[in-house]
Amino acid sequence: MNEWHKSSYSNTGHNCVEVRENPAGADVRDTQHREAGHLRFSEGEWFALLKVVR
Numbered sequence: 001m002n003e004w005h006k007s008s009y010s011n012t013g014h015n016c017v018e019v020r021e022n023p024a025g026a027d028v029r030d031t032q033h034r035e036a037g038h039l040r041f042s043e044g045e046w047f048a049l050l051k052v053v054r
Helices: 033-038 043-053
Strands: 017-022 023-032 038-040
Touching: 017 033, 023 033, 023 043, 038 043
Parallel strands: none
Antiparallel strands: 017 023, 023 038
């Protein structure tokens, strides 16, 4: 499950984010600026974020 995939919350245009889940939480990055790095969320932060966007 450590592979990057397009977020199901991203639209079908060019402004997308990619997510990589892991046992400790998740990493999120901008598909247009992958070289800029990613944001890391702990498991608690990730579940809280998903709860809000759902």
